Structures are given as C-alpha cells and as structure tokens.
C-alpha cells in the first residue's frame with residue numbers, strides 16, 4: 408500500500424441543532440433531551456393532514472448570525488423547499504429544508520494545518536432545515552422492533568457544507584472543532600456531540616497525488632457523533648479506497664456508516680442524488696425577504712469570536728500562544744480567566760492562567776464536566792490566591808480547597824473553616840516571626856554584621872515553627888521586614 412500515491416479529498420457536512428425555545432415550525436418545546444418519548448409533539452411536527460407550519464424567526468436569525476461569523480454572504484431573498492423522502496423518521500414523508508437558496512453561502516474559516524500555519528477552508532453554504540425523529544432498534548418479546556420518538560422531529564437544524572478543501576483526518580477534525588467552537592462562542596447551540604446536537608458527515612475520496620480535479624466518486628460517511636470516530640472513519644476509508652484503486656477499480660459511490668465495534672465503515676445505501684429527492688418550493692410557507700438594515704443590526708450582535716479573542720489575549724495579557732489556545736478554547740473559561748484577573752488585582756495573568764490550566768481544566772477533564780455546570784466564581788479564585796500570598800495557607804492546602812470549590816461552589820474562606828485546614832492568620836504569623844528573631848539573637852547579630860547567609864537559618868526556624876505553612880519566599884520577606892526596621 409502506498410499512501411503517498413494518492414491524496415485524500417475531504418469535505419464535511421455538519422448538522423447542528425439550534426438552541427431555540429420552540430421547534431422550527433410549531434410551538435412544541437425544542438428541549439427534547441431526556442423527555443418522555445413523543446411528549447413534545449403536535450399535529451404539525453407529526454405531519455398530520457391539514458396542519459400548517461409557521462417558521463420560527465429566531466432560528467432564521469441564528470443561522471444568519473452563524474453565516475456572518477463564517478464570513479458568508481447572507482442571501483436577502485429566501486425560501487424553504489420540500490425534500491421528499493420516505494423513511495419512518497419523518498412522519499410527513501418530506502423534510503422542510505432549503506435547496507437552491509440557502510440562507511447563507513460562500514464563506515470560509517481558518518484552521519491550523521500540521522505545521523501550525525493557518526489554512527483556509529471554504530464553506531459552500533449554511534442552510535436551515537428541520538431535524539427528524541429518532542429511531543431506536545430494539546428486541547421486545549424476542550421480536551425485533553423499531554421504536555420512534557418524534558420529540559426531535561422539527562427541531563431547528565443548521566447544515567453547514569464545506570468545500571472539499573481538507574486532505575487529512577487531522578484537518579477534518581480541526582475544521583469540525585473550530586466550527587464547534589465558533590457555534591459555542593455565538594451561543595446558538597451546545598453543539599454537544601454526545602447528546603447528538605452536533606453530527607458530522609465527512610465525504611472522502613482519493614485522487615492521484617498532484618491532481619487538481621475532483622475524483623469521479625464520493626463516499627459519504629453518515630451521522631458520526633464524535634471527533635475521534637470521524638477521524639477513525641476517514642482513516643479507514645483512505646485505506647479501503649487505496650486498496651480498491653490499487654487493484655485498478657474505482658470505489659462505488661455510496662453512503663457508509665461507522666461501526667465502532669468492528670472499527671470499520673459499512674455500506675448503508677447507494678448515494679442519493681438531488682433529483683432523487685424531488686425538491687420543490689414549500690407551498691405552505693411564504694418566501695422570505697430581508698433588508699440590509701436588518702442584517703447590519705444582526706452584525707452588531709456577533710460577540711468577539713475565537714480568532715479575535717486569541718489575538719487580544721496574547722497582546723493584552725502577554726500569555727504564550729499555547730496558554731491562550733487552551734484558555735480561549737471554551738468561551739466560559741476565557742471569561743472566567745478575565746474576571747479572575749480583574750478580581751485578583753495584582754496583574755499577574757500568568758499566575759491565573761496556571762491555576763486554570765493546571766488545576767481547573769485538569770479537574771474538569773477528570774470529572775468530564777464543563778465550567779458552566781459549576782458554581783465556582785472567578786472572585787473565589789482571587790480570594791484563594793490572596794490567602795496563599797498572606798501566608799495563611801500553603802500551596803498544597805490551597806489545592807485541596809480549590810478542589811472543594813469546584814465541587815461545591817463554596818468560597819475559600821468558608822471552606823478553610825469547614826475543612827478544618829491548618830492555617831495561620833497574618834497576626835499569628837507576625838508573632839511567630841518576632842519569636843524566631845528573639846530566640847535566635849546570634850543569627851540576627853550575624854545578619855546585621857553583614858553575614859547575609861544567616862537569613863537562611865532564620866527562614867528554616869520559621870519554617871519549623873509554622874510547620875511549613877508560609878512559603879520560603881514569604882518567610883524571607885517577613886523576616887527581612889523586621890530585621891531592617
């Protein structure tokens with residue numbers, strides 16, 4: 408097998424559920440996760456005869472905002488279309504989608520390629536459609552059955568289609584992660600792969616290395632719900648197609664799924680073409696018109712996006728590219744960092760960054776949580792740092808307290824009492840320093856006579872008295888203050 412003989416050509420279709428209160432064309436709640444099956448349904452999302460859809464304006468605005476963030480053109484004239492297909496996950500036999508007039512088109516974003524140079528990935532379009540119901544295959548009384556839950560049916564969904572500009576599974580993952588980050592910064596979706604609110608469909612084909620034209624076939628990988636699986640599926644396809652091409656054949660155009668147990672892609676069906684869907688304009692919804700003022704008002708509501716924030720953080724806080732990348736990855740972490748930095752009035756962003764990267768993110772990864780699920784306040788981190796600075800607690804006690812802050816949201820001072828952690832108040836510490844100096848008059852005399860090395864002995868004595876509570880740095884500071892009085 409010679410991988411260099413071919414170049415992978417990869418494009419991504421990504422579906423993301425939009426965070427709206429109600430569904431796309433009816434008043435049912437769009438918050439379906441964990442709800443009793445078929446409890447969020449009505450004649451419209453069940454597709455009962457005579458029920459008429461009414462478009463959810465909020466979801467249209469969310470797609471337009473996304474389009475602006477992805478550098479797309481926003482189409483001022485718009486309509487919905489019917490995509491006809493017969494599959495049990497949509498009761499009415501068609502999906503309301505957009506065909507030749509997507510809400511937004513011709514955009515791009517930048518990702519980093521392997522040598523950390525920004526690489527531009529073009530975006531063909533981002534259009535609005537409705538999600539389908541959820542099928543569950545099960546065995547009940549020894550019979551294979553398919554259960555249908557229509558709670559998801561009609562939830563607004565944006566489909567973002569990229570150009571086939573990616574050439575490795577790493578680039579595909581980077582692009583999907585960047586898109587997820589932008590969507591989360593915009594706050595238009597949780598884009599949670601585990602919950603299915605973000606799904607990836609890579610299309611993969613190979614061409615001879617050096618060729619510029621697109622391959623004659625395309626393999627579409629359906630509904631993948633993790634970055635890891637998407638990467639594995641792409642890698643598998645590159646190998647599978649290489650073997651077929653090496654044997655002088657051309658892979659069959661088809662749709663395949665990822666089987667995580669077998670670690671391979673499996674054929675699902677031959678690929679549908681657009682004409683299989685018999686698209687036509689949705690007759691129950693009027694075409695839409697937007698004016699430029701409406702769009703420019705939307706533009707003012709776009710928050711600072713990842714690329715801008717990364718640049719600002721490097722400049723404003725002087726952090727390394729590595730630190731900034733980690734801190735800005737999640738917008739809530741970035742906000743926590745900024746607020747903690749304001750609360751801790753010592754202008755030491757690197758110190759805050761270290762606590763966030765070394766402690767907070769590490770513990771969040773361990774418990775598989777996001778900061779938005781916690782009650783911890785940025786001001787509490789500042790309070791904790793002040794406790795260390797004053798010598799009241801040691802660094803290792805601080806870490807214990809921080810762990811409880813994450814778990815309970817309680818403040819460091821409260822936890823200090825609750826956890827019965829050994830601490831020394833600034834007054835006690837001051838008294839101990841005086842005692843040490845009094846009990847070691849010779850060392851004090853030596854210091855004053857110019858033997859500065861004796862300071863080390865005094866620090867050691869204080870260390871014993873405080874049982875390591877005050878850091879050597881702070882101990883030195885306090886002793887020198889008294890000696891130089």
Ligand SMILES: [Zn+2]
Pocket residue numbers: 430433434435447448449450451452453561
């Ligand atoms: Zn409904």
